[in-house]
Amino acid sequence: MDLDFIKKLTKPSDTKIVLLVMDGLGGLPRKQDNLTELEAARTPFLDSLATKSICGLQQPVASGITPGSGPGHLSLFGYNPIKYQVGRGVLSAIGINFDLKSNDLAARGNFCTVDNNGLVVDRRAGRIPTEKNKELCNILRNIEIPDVEFFIETVKEYRFSLVLRGEGLSGNLIDTDPQMLGKKPLQPKGLSPETEKTVRIVSNFIEQTSELLKDQDLANMVLLRGFSKKSNWPTMKDVFGLNCAAIAAYPMYRGLAKLLGMGILETGQEVKDEFNTLSDNWSKYDFFYLHIKKSDSAGEDGNFDEKVARIEEVDEQIPRLLDLYPDVVIVTGDHSTPSLMKYHSWHPVPVLLYSKYCRADRVEKFGERACITGGLGPRFLAEDLLPLALANAKRLEKFGA
Amino acid sequence: MDLDFIKKLTKPSDTKIVLLVMDGLGGLPRKQDNLTELEAARTPFLDSLATKSICGLQQPVASGITPGSGPGHLSLFGYNPIKYQVGRGVLSAIGINFDLKSNDLAARGNFCTVDNNGLVVDRRAGRIPTEKNKELCNILRNIEIPDVEFFIETVKEYRFSLVLRGEGLSGNLIDTDPQMLGKKPLQPKGLSPETEKTVRIVSNFIEQTSELLKDQDLANMVLLRGFSKKSNWPTMKDVFGLNCAAIAAYPMYRGLAKLLGMGILETGQEVKDEFNTLSDNWSKYDFFYLHIKKSDSAGEDGNFDEKVARIEEVDEQIPRLLDLYPDVVIVTGDHSTPSLMKYHSWHPVPVLLYSKYCRADRVEKFGERACITGGLGPRFLAEDLLPLALANAKRLEKFGA
Numbered sequence: 104m105d106l107d108f109i110k111k112l113t114k115p116s117d118t119k120i121v122l123l124v125m126d127g128l129g130g131l132p133r134k135q136d137n138l139t140e141l142e143a144a145r146t147p148f149l150d151s152l153a154t155k156s157i158c159g160l161q162q163p164v165a166s167g168i169t170p171g172s173g174p175g176h177l178s179l180f181g182y183n184p185i186k187y188q189v190g191r192g193v194l195s196a197i198g199i200n201f202d203l204k205s206n207d208l209a210a211r212g213n214f215c216t217v218d219n220n221g222l223v224v225d226r227r228a229g230r231i232p233t234e235k236n237k238e239l240c241n242i243l244r245n246i247e248i249p250d251v252e253f254f255i256e257t258v259k260e261y262r263f264s265l266v267l268r269g270e271g272l273s274g275n276l277i278d279t280d281p282q283m284l285g286k287k288p289l290q291p292k293g294l295s296p297e298t299e300k301t302v303r304i305v306s307n308f309i310e311q312t313s314e315l316l317k318d319q320d321l322a323n324m325v326l327l328r329g330f331s332k333k334s335n336w337p338t339m340k341d342v343f344g345l346n347c348a349a350i351a352a353y354p355m356y357r358g359l360a361k362l363l364g365m366g367i368l369e370t371g372q373e374v375k376d377e378f379n380t381l382s383d384n385w386s387k388y389d390f391f392y393l394h395i396k397k398s399d400s401a402g403e404d405g406n407f408d409e410k411v412a413r414i415e416e417v418d419e420q421i422p423r424l425l426d427l428y429p430d431v432v433i434v435t436g437d438h439s440t441p442s443l444m445k446y447h448s449w450h451p452v453p454v455l456l457y458s459k460y461c462r463a464d465r466v467e468k469f470g471e472r473a474c475i476t477g478g479l480g481p482r483f484l485a486e487d488l489l490p491l492a493l494a495n496a497k498r499l500e501k502f503g504a
Numbered sequence: 505m506d507l508d509f510i511k512k513l514t515k516p517s518d519t520k521i522v523l524l525v526m527d528g529l530g531g532l533p534r535k536q537d538n539l540t541e542l543e544a545a546r547t548p549f550l551d552s553l554a555t556k557s558i559c560g561l562q563q564p565v566a567s568g569i570t571p572g573s574g575p576g577h578l579s580l581f582g583y584n585p586i587k588y589q590v591g592r593g594v595l596s597a598i599g600i601n602f603d604l605k606s607n608d609l610a611a612r613g614n615f616c617t618v619d620n621n622g623l624v625v626d627r628r629a630g631r632i633p634t635e636k637n638k639e640l641c642n643i644l645r646n647i648e649i650p651d652v653e654f655f656i657e658t659v660k661e662y663r664f665s666l667v668l669r670g671e672g673l674s675g676n677l678i679d680t681d682p683q684m685l686g687k688k689p690l691q692p693k694g695l696s697p698e699t700e701k702t703v704r705i706v707s708n709f710i711e712q713t714s715e716l717l718k719d720q721d722l723a724n725m726v727l728l729r730g731f732s733k734k735s736n737w738p739t740m741k742d743v744f745g746l747n748c749a750a751i752a753a754y755p756m757y758r759g760l761a762k763l764l765g766m767g768i769l770e771t772g773q774e775v776k777d778e779f780n781t782l783s784d785n786w787s788k789y790d791f792f793y794l795h796i797k798k799s800d801s802a803g804e805d806g807n808f809d810e811k812v813a814r815i816e817e818v819d820e821q822i823p824r825l826l827d828l829y830p831d832v833v834i835v836t837g838d839h840s841t842p843s844l845m846k847y848h849s850w851h852p853v854p855v856l857l858y859s860k861y862c863r864a865d866r867v868e869k870f871g872e873r874a875c876i877t878g879g880l881g882p883r884f885l886a887e888d889l890l891p892l893a894l895a896n897a898k899r900l901e902k903f904g905a
Contacts, residue, residue: 131863132863166505166891167894167895169900169902171904188904195905448861449892471863472879481560481865482881482884
């Protein structure tokens with residue numbers, strides 16, 4: 104939905120909305136009993152909530168499109184995920200909780216291996232351990248480049264994040280990763296005239312890097328991808344009039360929430376920790392985004408039973424959530440991650456929306472196939488969920504006379 | 505879906521997709537038992553496939569819009585049928601298998617009858633027999649026009665196809681058909697300056713035609729409509745990375761497929777011939793479009809039982825299709841043609857999509873009403889079917905990080 108359109112309709116209220124995101128929630132049926140992870144899970148509290156809710160399946164982007172975590176979440180937050188795209192460099196930086204400023208230019212980096220002729224022979228430098236990565240980042244911090252400050256931070260194994268800070272930087276650069284073996288890393292190259300300064304700086308950084316790493320066994324070069332800056336998007340407060348808080352154990356989801364101006368709440372690593380944080384901060388915000396990572400991780404590992412267990416763990420916390428008397432509750436995922444596929448997928452994600460005014464349908468079980476006949480339909484556009492939540496929270500005016 | 509968006513996400517694979525189009529598949533219930541043609545048909549193989557598929561009803565253009573064969577097919581091929589419109593002159597030419605070149609200008613022609621004052625008294629010249637049409641076309645081939653080559657070809661009864669070949673022709677002309685009786689045929693007229701040459705040529709053609717036909721009883725004049733050129737659209741190979749083949753007994757459908765760069769396979773007139781052609785060429789392509797005409801013809805004739813029989817004839821071939829182990833199968837129609845209406849209609853068309861990853865719903869019968877509760881929903885946009893097929897064939901990358 105157009106943000107300017109919805110913004111004009113918002114009105115203040117003291118109602119509270121909870122968006123509970125079980126990452127990678129949607130699945131595919133296993134052979135033995137033709138049940139998906141969510142269908143196989145014992146979820147008495149979610150089923151009971153579904154009975155009082157309007158249910159359906161939501162599509163984060165479009166039919167057949169498999170969303171990354173960025174688009175999957177932006178659509179849940181009401182932002183069109185094709186219009187509002189997070190650059191890969193930015194996502195990498197916020198994923199390690201780097202405090203990215205407006206004009207910072209971020210890139211994803213790989214340590215890689217090149218041979219004597221400078222040709223890439225391993226794009227991941229033999230997946231060096233994270234400790235080695237930290238050591239190499241320390242070496243590279245000795246680089247000096249005029250006119251610019253830079254930050255190089257370990258992500259994991261061969262991956263790092265590079266942030267350049269200075270005036271007049273542009274993200275309109277090609278990746279230096281040739282994406283195949285036996286080729287030289289590509290020279291930094293701008294795609295528009297205003298990139299001249301940035302190209303000079305990045306080239307300088309790479310030359311010095313090459314020199315500093317030349318005696319390393321495996322990680323003797325770097326590849327840079329996804330140059331991008333943080334966009335100046337309207338915040339959720341601007342658009343929807345909501346004081347928003349994010350409760351997420353993983354830094355990347357906190358980073359995404361921060362991009363939209365949400366407050367970030369300290370929390371623990373366990374599911375129950377996140378619900379504790381919710382209770383503790385209940386009076387302070389209008390909108391709570393609560394992110395559960397482990398359902399996705401289990402799906403990515405292809406571990407059906409583990410995903411079932413993680414869903415059941417969330418189910419147990421539902422009574423605590425309802426005891427807070429939220430005005431609107433949405434339970435869904437940012438995309439599907441079927442254990443069968445061990446990867447994000449395009450399949451629509453089960454969703455329920457509960458409120459006193461939701462007009463419950465006949466769905467009595469929270470699951471992929473039960474939700475098909477729900478009132479939201481089997482292909483509800485994810486970015487319309489937030490406006491619907493606002494309506495149910497009596498936070499939207501009538502449109503037109 | 506935007507073709508540039510989807511193009512960026514495609515990736516190569518060795519998977520195979522079959523799109524089986526039963527022309528005019530959707531229907532309306534007859535009185536005696538309240539069953540549609542597809543519901544009345546005995547289709548054990550399609551029902552069994554539906555049980556393993558995700559099902560629904562698809563809409564070729566939009567609610568309430570009755571599609572012609574052009575839009576009905578373009579949307580199934582993933583092209584927005586409002587953005588990508590085939591000119592009527594072009595459709596007429598490709599419908600008789602005319603080998604239209606990039607710069608050719610095509611028009612639909614009618615032989616008509618004018619009175620002594622030149623006023624149209626019959627827009628179809630008494631529906632002269634096709635043989636007479638051929639004789640008249642032979643006469644008109646004596647016309648000579650400077651700067652241009654032309655082709656005049658019989659279509660059927662009073663209808664012919666006119667193609668002009670030369671430099672600098674434009675299709676931005678009004679029709680010469682006044683669309684009512686008692687008026688003179690309209691003078692060729694351009695709608696923009698670059699049409700000057702074309703107007704001169706068409707006027708010249710009409711003057712000579714009028715002279716050559718003046719002594720004919722019925723067909724003593726012509727009306728021209730739908731001036732158009734073949735568009736330079738991106739091919740399905742360009743956009744989706746698919747090597748496509750079309751198997752269709754009727755020339756117009758081969759022509760449509762050719763517009764999108766599909767390979768055209770020789771086949772016979774019977775349903776089983778088309779499935780033979782599919783088997784024989786299985787190793788050579790990624791995507792097969794298989795078109796069955798007879799379901800539509802029966803609908804247009806208002807012959808309910810005949811349409812049922814033609815659907816059952818296709819059902820019998822389904823095991824042969826599945827024996828090829830296609831990765832993705834779509835079965836649907838390009839529009840509905842209810843026998844009750846004897847014409848194309850706006851009603852959504854039953855559709856099933858089968859793949860190992862389709863997430864089957866609870867639909868166990870392939871029919872209009874059974875498909876309403878399918879996972880694709882009762883109004884799935886037809887142009888999203890191809891992206892969904894690509895996803896199921898593992899031919900799409902994740903969108904965003």
